[in-house]
Amino acid sequence: MTEKNKFSFTQWTGLAGRVVLGFIFAWAGFLKAVAPAEEFAYAIETYKLFPQWMTTLSSLTVPWAEIYLGLLLAAGLFTRPVAALTGAMIIFFQLLLTQAMVRGLPITSCGCFGTAKSNPIGVELALNFILLALAVLAWAYGRGGFSLDNAIESLSSPTAKEKK
Secondary structure: OOHHHHHHHHHHHHHHHHHHHHHHHHHHHHHHHHOOHHHHHHHHHOOOOOOHHHHHHHHHHHHHHHHHHHHHHHHOOOHHHHHHHHHHHHHHHHHHHHHHHHHOOOOOOOOEEEEOOOOOHHHHHHHHHHHHHHHHHHHHHOOOOOOHHHHHHHHHOOOHHHHO
16 A cells, blocks of 8 residues: 555545534534524523523534534635534533443433433433544544635645746
């Protein structure tokens, strides 16, 4: 396998991770944003960790953060910091699910995709590990081709002709 093929593979892997995770995050945020905020607030309340003001604030801001992060990630703009923030959110969601499972809380909907029926907590934990892997791929390899980061960088860097 040549270096070119290896780079091409990592480039496509980063693109796939970035776009898939970006669309998943944007879709999850959209489903929560179009629903009444009280529905997502109720899902947050079932975790029994946060005061009411934080639950309300989270129900209003998390969907929009997911939409913006998802769209930025899919477009490949600010890829590394956005992938890191997205990964941090996924880790936070993992911790919420894990503490709910350990405490035996009756979580009927994790709130991940709005109030739609969700999977059992164990399945959601496994799915979040897959999402976290996509975030790592996006962070490591997502700045390659087909990203706005790459387009901006190539526009702003001098060409070989200008250097001479």
